Structures are given as structure tokens and as C-alpha cells.
Amino acid sequence: MSISDPISSVESPVALWSQTDTANAKIALRGKVNVYSLGGVWTQIRNAQDAWLKQGPSSGQSLILDASQVSSFDGAGIAFLIGVEEAQHKVGGKFEVVGLDARYQTLLHEFDPISNLFPIPVEKPKRGFTVSTGMATQNLIDDARGLITFTGHLCSDLAWSIRHIKQVRWGDFVNAAVEAGIVALPIIGLVAFLIGVILSFQAAIGMKQFGAESYVGPLAALGIVREMGPLITAILLAGRSSAAFAAEIGTMTVNSEVDALITGGLSPIRFLVVPRVLAGILVMPILTLFADIVSIIASMFTMLAYGIPFINFYNGMLAVVDVEDIASGLIKATLFGVVVSAIGCLRGMQTGTGAAAVGISATRAVVSSIVMIVLVDGIFAFISYKTGF
Amino acid sequence: MGAINNNPTHSDYAIEVQNLKVGYGSNVLMSDLNFTVNNGEIFVILGGSGCGKSSLLKNLFGLYQPLSGDVLIEGHNITAAQGAEREKIMTSFGVMYQQGALFGSMNLLENVTLFMQEHTELNQDQMELLARCKLDLVGLLPYESYMPSEISGGMQKRAAIARAMALDPKILFLDEPSAGLDPITSADLDRTIMDLSKNLGITFVIVSHELASIYAIADKVIMLDKDAKGIIAEGDPKVLRDTSADPRVHQFFNRIMSKDVA
Numbered sequence: 001m002s003i004s005d006p007i008s009s010v011e012s013p014v015a016l017w018s019q020t021d022t023a024n025a026k027i028a029l030r031g032k033v034n035v036y037s038l039g040g041v042w043t044q045i046r047n048a049q050d051a052w053l054k055q056g057p058s059s060g061q062s063l064i065l066d067a068s069q070v071s072s073f074d075g076a077g078i079a080f081l082i083g084v085e086e087a088q089h090k091v092g093g094k095f096e097v098v099g100l101d102a103r104y105q106t107l108l109h110e111f112d113p114i115s116n117l118f119p120i121p122v123e124k125p126k127r128g129f130t131v132s133t134g135m136a137t138q139n140l141i142d143d144a145r146g147l148i149t150f151t152g153h154l155c156s157d158l159a160w161s162i163r164h165i166k167q168v169r170w171g172d173f174v175n176a177a178v179e180a181g182i183v184a185l186p187i188i189g190l191v192a193f194l195i196g197v198i199l200s201f202q203a204a205i206g207m208k209q210f211g212a213e214s215y216v217g218p219l220a221a222l223g224i225v226r227e228m229g230p231l232i233t234a235i236l237l238a239g240r241s242s243a244a245f246a247a248e249i250g251t252m253t254v255n256s257e258v259d260a261l262i263t264g265g266l267s268p269i270r271f272l273v274v275p276r277v278l279a280g281i282l283v284m285p286i287l288t289l290f291a292d293i294v295s296i297i298a299s300m301f302t303m304l305a306y307g308i309p310f311i312n313f314y315n316g317m318l319a320v321v322d323v324e325d326i327a328s329g330l331i332k333a334t335l336f337g338v339v340v341s342a343i344g345c346l347r348g349m350q351t352g353t354g355a356a357a358v359g360i361s362a363t364r365a366v367v368s369s370i371v372m373i374v375l376v377d378g379i380f381a382f383i384s385y386k387t388g389f
Numbered sequence: 390m391g392a393i394n395n396n397p398t399h400s401d402y403a404i405e406v407q408n409l410k411v412g413y414g415s416n417v418l419m420s421d422l423n424f425t426v427n428n429g430e431i432f433v434i435l436g437g438s439g440c441g442k443s444s445l446l447k448n449l450f451g452l453y454q455p456l457s458g459d460v461l462i463e464g465h466n467i468t469a470a471q472g473a474e475r476e477k478i479m480t481s482f483g484v485m486y487q488q489g490a491l492f493g494s495m496n497l498l499e500n501v502t503l504f505m506q507e508h509t510e511l512n513q514d515q516m517e518l519l520a521r522c523k524l525d526l527v528g529l530l531p532y533e534s535y536m537p538s539e540i541s542g543g544m545q546k547r548a549a550i551a552r553a554m555a556l557d558p559k560i561l562f563l564d565e566p567s568a569g570l571d572p573i574t575s576a577d578l579d580r581t582i583m584d585l586s587k588n589l590g591i592t593f594v595i596v597s598h599e600l601a602s603i604y605a606i607a608d609k610v611i612m613l614d615k616d617a618k619g620i621i622a623e624g625d626p627k628v629l630r631d632t633s634a635d636p637r638v639h640q641f642f643n644r645i646m647s648k649d650v651a
Contacts, residue, residue: 035505035519036508040510042511042512043512073589074557075519075523075554075589076557082522083518104588106588110525111525116525117521117525352538354494355493356494
């Protein structure tokens with residue numbers, strides 16, 4: 001077989017070590033010398049050579065490499081010769097190759113001087129605590145500055161898009177809205193249903209001790225409409241669409257497509273970010289409303305198991321949940337929509353180079369989105385507590 | 390077909406292509422391709438942009454499955470091979486992709502040693518020495534610890550050639566190796582290719598447009614054509630340039646603009 005077979009070629013060693021005395025030694029090469037057949041043999045020969053070099057006089061030890069029995073030779077064989085030669089030279093010994101075919105010698109001379117192939121390892125300077133802290137702080141400041149600059153650009157471009165409504169890329173907007181909205185309905189429905197069941201089921205266990213099961217429905221509905229609905233929808237959107245935006249724009253950044261937009265006189269924010277943020281603004285309230293409805297229906301069915309008929313649940317809910325509560329939840333959802341889609345786009349535009357950078361951007365997009373969701377939720381809770389909205 | 394194709398005595402050629410039909414689904418790029426590449430030959434695939442040179446190359450080294458026909462690498466049918474046999478054929482050749490396709494998370498030295506780590510029993514120092522030799526051949530020794538993103542496109546290509554040579558394969562497939570290189574580096578690369586071919590008997594299959602480089606290195610070329618969906622010329626490039634009666638071949642080798650022909 002002409003294809004080199006790693007197993008059959010290592011049966012007999014391709015290199016043999018023999019030493020006549022402490023000053024003279026010989027390596028005999030034979031057969032097919034290649035990257036597979038040298039495995040193991042290389043180490044044995046070098047160990048023998050090192051042991052022999054230690055025994056002998058401080059300089060002038062002579063090593064002969066006999067390559068007359070070699071049937072085929074390749075780059076690995078040449079590297080082997082260079083390795084042996086360098087070890088000889090390091091201690092001032094002599095090295096001679098005999099019987100090597102002229103064509104291989106031409107290749108061997110390509111690597112002169114061989115000392116270049118053995119660079120002196122340089123140790124990386126270690127960073128002290130102060131330097132690391134300083135760099136971390138600098139990164140944090142840069143990140144914050146990037147976020148603020150981006151927010152400014154985004155606001156101005158959103159304002160531009162209101163004034164130039166026809167120039168917005170509505171095709172991209174529709175694609176993003178379908179991808180982030182309609183395609184997300186099943187997963188949001190599933191999670192919302194589960195939250196509805198668990199919320200009311202857990203509450204009912206406690207409330208039953210006081211015979212207050214009839215209050216579970218209204219409480220769960222209020223919690224869902226004001227808090228849980230927007231929150232779970234936003235987190236799912238962060239996981240699905242924020243990451244998708246970051247990966248998509250990140251890949252464009254890696255492929256210099258974003259640079260091409262800039263040099264073509266187009267604002268990447270206007271071109272890439274605005275349609276996606278508008279899509280986020282559109283789909284978040286709709287998805288949240290959908291999640292609210294599914295969750296409340298799930299809660300109704302759960303309470304039915306506790307003997308609360310639908311009509312009681314419904315009436316109880318109407319007494320507690322106002323239009324204001326729903327509106328509050330939906331406004332919050334809209335804010336989440338802006339934050340989640342904008343962060344996804346920002347992380348995408350901040351992508352470095354290479355395939356790994358896209359993965360890092362997608363991860364950062366999800367993490368930053370969730371952090372921002374919590375932040376916005378906290379601010380919103382404070383405002384609504386103070387104003388009663 | 391398997392009985393003949395897997396016969397080990399059938400490896401007089403490095404590569405043998407039999408009735409190959411290349412395409413994607415119903416889109417046939419070329420059909421009835423029959424040619425052979427001799428051992429140690431520098432074989433160049435030519436043709437205008439979009440005629441399917443890279444697709445043909447990917448069919449030759451088994452990345453894509455041809456619509457029909459067979460490709461024999463050193464007598465082994467790569468289109469029919471499965472599992473371990475296929476893997477073994479795959480390690481017998483090296484490939485340089487058009488864009489380099491270096492692993493972005495590893496520096497150049499690690500890129501070259503990766504395949505050695507998986508397929509050989511050498512230790513780390515030995516693999517690094519071997520990898521440095523390969524990088525030296527393509528003139529990138531000083532850049533061994535650079536990441537692919539830190540070097541230029543031409544350097545990435547050369548590093549990709551070093552990686553393709555990692556296991557000292559008998560066949561190297563290069564997809565446009567000299568495109569985007571400066572004339573000096575390109576000439577150096579040509580010389581390296583010729584040295585390796587002459588001294589180590591490595592067979593090269595190269596897709597290229599660079600006429601100067603083709604005249605310098607090619608033993609044999611085949612020229613593909615989009616409309617003919619097949620080979621329109623085959624042989625020594627200089628002979629084709631001077632003697633070919635086919636206007637398409639004449640136009641290509643003499644760099645004549647299309648409007649001058651029409």
C-alpha cells in the first residue's frame with residue numbers, strides 16, 4: 001500500500017543507536033523515515049544521545065549519522081536530523097551525516113542556520129495586582145463609555161427614523177419582527193403556561209391553610225400582569241433574539257461588512273440597529289400580552305383543581321387587576337424590548353476578530369441584556385412605588 | 390466498480406479521476422471528467438472565475454460527494470470509502486483552503502502542531518521543531534506565536550500551507566496559493582513548491598490564476614470552461630499558450646480582453 005500506515009511502519013525501528021566509546025557514536029537510519037515511524041524512536045535516540053554526551057569529554061564528541069539504508073525520507077526526517085545536530089552543537093560536539101541522498105541534503109540546507117529553529121523561550125511578564133485592577137477598571141470605563149455613546153447614536157438615529165419614516169429599512173424590520181416575535185410564540189407560550197401553573201399551585205398550597213384559595217387567582221393574575229409576564233418574555237427574548245442579533249451583526253463585523261457600510265457612507269446604526277430595535281419595540285408588548293393571557297388561563301385551570309370555578313376567578317381578577325396594571329406591564333415590556341434588542345446589536349458591533357469572538361459577543365449580549373433587564377425593572381419598580389402607577 | 394478501484398496495484402497515479410460529474414443537486418457544473426495526476430507532478434487546474442475549480446478540488450479530496458464518478462487517491466477510491474478507511478486516506482494528503490481557514494483560537498505554531506498531536510506519537514518538543522521547519526519553509530518562522538488575526542491575508546495563506554504540510558503528505562491540494570501575495574513572496578513560494586516536488590516527490594494539485602507562477606511551476610495543466618462544462622485543454626502550459634488553436638485557451642493564456650475577441 002502506498003498510503004503510509006502508522007501501525008505497520010513502526011514495527012521495526014527506523015533509527016538505531018550504537019556507540020563505540022565515549023567519544024564516538026553512530027545513528028543508523030533505515031527504511032521509511034516519516035512522521036509516523038519516528039514516533040517514540042526520536043525520543044529514544046535523543047535520550048541515548050544525551051546520556052552519551054554526559055559521559056564523554058567536555059567537547060569533541062563525534063556523532064555520525066548513516067542514512068545510506070533510507071528508502072524514503074520526508075520533512076519529519078529532516079527535522080529529526082536538525083534536532084540531533086542541534087543537541088550536538090550545543091555541547092560543542094561534532095556531527096556528520098553520511099549517505100544521505102543529495103536531494104534531501106538540498107532540503108536540509110533550506111534551514112541553515114538551524115539555530116533559528118530553536119528560539120530562546122521568553123517568559124511572559126506577570127501582571128501585578130495594581131496593574132490588573134487598573135486594567136479591569138479601564139475596561140469597565142471603556143465599556144460604560146461605549147454604552148453611553150451607543151445610546152446617544154441610537155437615540156439620534158431613532159429620532160431620524162421618525163422624521164424619515166420612508167427611509168427606514170422596513171424589510172429588515174419585518175424579518176427581525178417575525179424572527180423575534182412570531183417564531184418565539186411557542187416557547188413563550190410554553191414557559192408562560194408553566195409559570196401560571198406553578199405560581200398558582202404554590203400559592204394555593206399556602207393559602208389553603210387559611211381557607212383563602214379564592215384569593216390566589218387575583219393575586220397570581222396581578223403578579224403575572226405587572227411582573228412575571230414582562231420579565232419572562234424579556235428573558236426569553238434576551239436568550240433568543242439578543243444573542244441572534246449579536247451573532248448576526250458580529251459575523252458581519254468579522255467579515256468587514258460593517259466596515260463596508262461605513263465606507264459606503266451608511267450609518268451601521270441606522271442600517272442595522274434601528275430596524276432591529278424597532279422590531280423589539282413592536283414585538284415585546286405583543287409577546288408580553290400573549291404571555292399574560294396564557295399564564296392567566298393556566299392559572300384558571302390550576303385553580304379549577306382547587307374547586308374555584310372560572311367565573312369566581314374571573315370576577316376576583318377584575319376586582320384586583322386594573323387597566324393601569326396591564327398598561328404598566330406593557331410599558332415596562334416595551335422598555336425591555338428596547339434594551340434587549342439594542343444590547344444585542346451593541347455587543348455584535350463590538351465583536352473582535354475570529355470565529356470565537358462571535359461566540360463571546362453572543363454570550364455577552366445575553367448576560368448584559370439580563371443585567372439591564374434587572375436594572376430597568378428595579379428603576380421601574382421604584383418609580384411605580386413613588387407614583388402609584 | 391469497487392473491485393477494480395480498491396486494487397492496490399492500481400496506484401501508478403497519485404490521483405485518478407474517472408467519469409466525474411461535479412455539481413450541486415440539479416446544477417451540474419461539469420461532467421465526464423477523466424484525468425490523471427502522476428506521482429510527484431505539479432498539476433494546475435485553470436479556468437475563469439465561477440467555472441467550478443474550487444468545487445472540483447473539494448470533490449477531489451472528498452469534502453464533497455460527486456454527483457457520479459470516482460476519484461482514486463493513490464489507488465484508493467475516496468468517493469466510496471467510509472469510516473476509518475476514509476480517515477486514513479484523508480491523512481495521506483494536505484489541503485490549503487482559499488481563505489487559509491486557520492483556527493482562530495490558536496497561534497501559528499499550534500495550528501501546525503494540531504494534526505501531529507492527533508495522528509503521531511511525537512512529543513511536544515519534537516512536534517514544535519517539526520512545525521518550525523514547516524513555518525520556516527514558508528518564511529513565517531518569526532511569526533510562530535502570532536494569532537491568525539494578527540497577520541496579513543497573504544501570511545495566513547502561507548501559514549495554511551505550512552499546516553497542510555504538517556504530516557508530510559504525499560499529495561498537497563492548494564486552492565489559489567499565490568493570489569494576494571506580493572511578487573517576491575509568490576516567487577519564493579513557487580520555489581518552495583518546486584523544491585518539495587523535486588526533492589520529496591510531493592504531488593501538488595493547485596488551483597491558480599497566476600499565469601507567471603503557472604509557467605514557472607506547472608508540469609501539466611487542465612483548463613475548465615463554464616459553458617463547455619468540462620475540460621477544454623490539457624497539457625504543458627507553455628505549449629498550450631503557443632500552439633493552442635482553441636480561442637478560449639488562447640485568450641486565457643495571452644490575457645486578451647473579452648471584447649477584443651468578440
